Amino acid sequence: MKSDDERKIIKTRRPKLNQSERLLIEHMWNVDQFSQSEIARRMNRDQGIISRELQKGNTVDFGQFSRKELLNLPIHARIKYSAFRAEYISKKRSFRYGQNTKLTPELQELIEHWINVEKWTPEQIAGNVPDVEVSASTIRQWARRGQIHINVGTRRNGSKVDKERDKTLREKQQELARLRQKLVESGDLVKHSxxxxxxTIEKRTQFGHWEIDLVLPAKTKDEVQFDNTAIMTFVERKSRFYTLIKIENKRADSVIKGFDLFYKRYGSMCRSITADNGIEFVSWTFLEHVQRELGVKIYYATPSSPHERGSNERKNRELRKYLPKGNTFRNINQPKLDALSDKINMKPMLQALNGKVPADVFEIEYTKLARNRRAYAKRKQKKSSE
Incomplete structure (x- = not known):
């Protein structure tokens, strides 16, 4: 007779929820308004699975409610379940957790070349060889398992100083990886889709959500830029307010410097940023600075889908009327860009704003935001003094 421990070991695990089951949950929760326990009973699933699934696919924006209003809402009003959203998040998580962990023959050959021929260490390979997107510890694990062949004598004995330096480097990289993993787990370094x-962002009902892009100068026939400067463009989604920041180049430090100037001017009215997948915006350095240090969430559009940032694209086309393609930005300074954006912001928008100008709408929305924040601060102060 098998013991309880043996029964636990051989117990088969239930498969994960599929798209059909998620559609069924969506109907039973949103339409039939069954309880979580009733849905779990009908689907022969654990209630905890149903509870987590409902949270995963919830489309309600809690930011539009106060805590008191939220607690007074019935459970079916607090959770509007979307099977599509839950399926997307599930696929995204499974992709992220399994990403870049498989040792392919091509990757094995590449790592062996850098170790055996170029005499690089795993720490030097990780993060520096473009096609090797794994950590140094993963490379060492593969080597210990015999999945990577390292020639005898390739590992240097090294002096005591070399060994201490390598040890210090490994410790720093491990600490950095540990801290970054904590940030990823907390949501601060997740690349949000x-x-x-x-x-509230999609429907432009809330003020303070911006789209960001880069406008580049002219190129030669060989697709080489005449100069390295660029213009960062920002559009506030609700008011269509447009602002421009000149940067020296597309490197991470210049992009961060440009964003800091934008944030210095408009940080009090910046809730989120929507960007494309350009390398200047998807770098961990930029993401960590904006999301972690400044506390502004970044959403990334689908690659090759400029229509998802339609406001920014339209404003950039407007900018090209003043700065046609084929010109350089060498002689353009920040005051000139400020004057240019002021001119664009004073143009009436007949359809998007019913004939109003972005500058006026922006001023009205900013005044509302400031008034609401003052009222909130007074309520908070009054509550704390009671």
């Missing part, structure tokens, strides 16, 4: 945006 545009599909994760709340409805």
């Amino acid at each position: 545009i599909f994760d945006r709340p409805k």
Whole structure:
């Protein structure tokens, strides 16, 4: 007779929820308004699975409610389940957790070349060889398992100073990886998809959500730029307010410097940023600075889908009327860009704003935001003094 421990070991694990089951949950929760326990009973699933699934696919934006209003809402009003959203998040998580962990023959050959021929260490390979997107510890694990062949004598004995330096480097990299993993787990360093945006951003009902892009100068026939400067463009989604920041080049430090100037001017009215997948915006350095240090969430559009940032694209076309393609930005300074954006912001928008100008709408929305924040601060102060 098998013991309880043996029964636990051989117990088969239930398969994960599929798209059909998620559609069934969506109907039973949103339409039939069954309880979590009733859905679990009908689907022969654990209630905890149903509870987590409902949270995963919830499309309600809690930011539009106060805590008191939220607690007074019935459970079916607090959770509007979307099978599509839950399926997307599930696929994204499974892709992220399994990403870059498989040792392919091509990757094995590449790592062996850098170790055996170029005499690089795993720490030097990780993060520096473009096609090797794994950590140094992963490379060492593969080597210990015999999945990577390292020639005898390739590992240097090294002096005591070399060994201490390598040890210090490994410790720093491990600490950095540990801290970054904590940030990823906390959500500060997650690269949010545009599909994760709340409805308040999608429908432009809330002020303070911006789109960001880069406008580049002219190129030669060989696709080489005449100069390295660029213009960062920002559009506030609700008011269509447009602002421009000149940067020296597309490197991470210059992009961060340009964003800091934008944030210095408009940080008090910046809730989120929607960007494309350009290398200047998807770098961990930029993401960590904006999301962790400044506390501004970044949403990334689908690659090759400029229509998902339509406001920014339209404003950039407007900018090209003043700065046609084929010109350089060498002689353009920040005051000139400020004057240019002021001119664009004073143009009436007949359809998007019913004939109003972005500058006026922006001023009205900013005044509302400041008034609401003052009222909130007074309520908070009054509550704390009671």
